[in-house]
Amino acid sequence: MYPPPAPPPAVEVHDLWVRFGEVEAVRGVDLSVRAGESVGLLGRNGAGKSTTMKVLAGVFPASAGHVRITGLDQHRHPMATKRLVGYCPDVGGLVPRATPWEHLQLAARLRRLDASWEDRARDLLERFDLGDVAHRVTAGFSHGMGRRLSVVLAAFHGPAVLLLDEPFDGVDPLGVEATLEVIADARATGAAVVVSTHLRDLAVDACDHAHVLRGGRVVGSLADHELEGEAGAGVYRALLD
């Protein structure tokens, strides 16, 4: 009689507030990302992008509002939602004296991955030009190497929700290309992708549409084609002020 109910969005954020003492880093953000969709969070430094991403990843608790990951309430099911998410933090994100392989082993063990994770991990390390340093302590990594490894760690277990916070920051063109491929692969397998960046051009390449944040609020939502070219730059620039 009735069509089957549509699956819930992979990421659903309703009226999200994050406060640090008197500072309101995120003020009433709403967000919805469907499986297979890629959404960008754009904005200047301090706009609330990374804080929003940290809440989605389960690192920071929401001060108010609701976050659902594939329909699961993040507050009520913290462990279950963590299993569904892969997160690349905006800075660092690596345990300084562990090797990339040890990072991968830790994640694989805790996520209960089957034995095939090793092949996928090796493939990703090669794609990100990190194969030769898989067993080297990460403290000596350059910034770009660290960013590339963070993307690998976020993606290698095939999460339902891939969260990439500033994944292109300080990364060379080959690394950017590999990251865009990872995003495309994740979408192809039905994952929802959220990319936080201040780089409009790369957001256009990586996302279907983007939300522009300013002062902790969403001040505009644009499709990728609306962000393209000179006209898109003008629109984006106008939303930043």
Place this chain on the structure above:
Amino acid sequence: MPASTARSSTEARTAVERGRDVVAEARRATADVGPLLRLRISGLAGSTKRRLGLLGVLVGMLTLVAATVPAWGPGAGSGDRAQNLLLFMPSAYLGVLFIAVVSATASGGGRELLARDEAVAFPVSPTTDHLGSLLMAPLNVAWLLQAWVVLGATAYVLGPERLLLVQLPVVLWIAVATAGAQVVAWSFEWLRRTAHGGLATGILLGLLAALAVTAVAAGAVTGFLDRAPTVRIVLLSLAGRNGDWAAYAGGLGVLAALALVLVVLGAVPAHRAARRAPHEETALETSHHPARPLPGSDLRMVLRIDRAGIWRSVPLRRGVAVLALIPGGVALAGGLGWDMLLIMPGLVASGGALLFGVNAWCLDGRGGLWRETLPLSPRLGLVSRAIVLIELLVGATVGTLLLASLRAGVPSLAELVALVSVTAVVAMMVTARVLQWSVERPYATDLRSARATPAPPTAMFGYSIRLAAATTMVSLLFTGVVELGDWRLPLLVAVPFLLFSTRRLVKVARAWEDHPTRARVLATVAG
């Protein structure tokens, strides 16, 4: 000939100009110490500043008490005990130098006024760094205890007559020892950073250890200490008390000049060390570790990562080595008995916790944010951190006790049980306390530099005082219990301490399970 004259005059002018440059640079570097200190203090919270102010007043008062009150104790100045103690004073003064050298050398040149990562943004001269390290040397409980011991012992041995004049040479000697230790530390650091520095410093330490072992085996330690040049400090204090002004003034002048020369001299190896790359740190940061099979449990996997955080960090490796060898070595040289060795577990545990335990989440650095996104129960993460800390504390204690036991003979059953009990008690007590501090007051640090500490020097000072006080009290209690001779008593005494520490650990685990608390800690540590 004219050409030769012209060259001489140019060289002379250049040397004068160079001299002026050096003096101007030194003045600038000295002037920079003040602003950097203010920068350090400005970064502290208001409540921390107040606590530190109170602690400073307390330390000042305790120093005054240590330097004066024993002078009016029973038998002070002329009693048999005072006369016997007089014979040990040169060794005690030498001990000040030994502790200062070990502390400064193990930390690669002493405490940092500004952390390495922060310092790159500022033109901080190695001279400023050197002077800052000197200023912060007293923020070390081992240094402070030694200073209190020698001031108190001097007051007791020589009595209340002209006490200020009696103590002045001791204070100057402490300054000389501290400045001298800094020269040794910077020179060692420079040597370590040369092309084959690792090998050279290894050989040097090996030779020193062999020399110490030979001296102990030959029973030559007492003879060496009896001939210690620090006997002149005693003679100088006596000259002050007896009114031998010529000898006194001359001796004070020499000590003051020596302290000044050593302070200036320390800048030379500091500059030389700063011009070279820290090989040991870079070697560890680029080291390869072959893959091992995936462990069979989450806890074992997390433990593996946490252990890597300790054993692949230069300051932690050095700290553990110092704790495992130096106290035991001193006990071995001094031929301490088991009754005295009961104080070792507390000493080692409080020192070991200062390596990283007071800010336990700093092992993850910025990686803590990523780890938090993994499906790992917070309690399991805390258990792993507690286990690696207890491993470190107990391991270092066992190392130092094994060394010390070589001349201590066979312990009685009561002594053995007390030793095991006190080791367990202080390890648990310290672990619970420092994990509580780690949750309450985290700091952003990554322990990459050999001189890095898990918290700012002022905070470390407060932690060290509190840990040393608590563990010493417990050790003294067990020392008293052993005197009663019943092996069951130490076990009985240990039970309430272990229960109390377990209760505190459970409370810490509850606090750590609170998501906002965890987020605050991880965000702070990640910087």
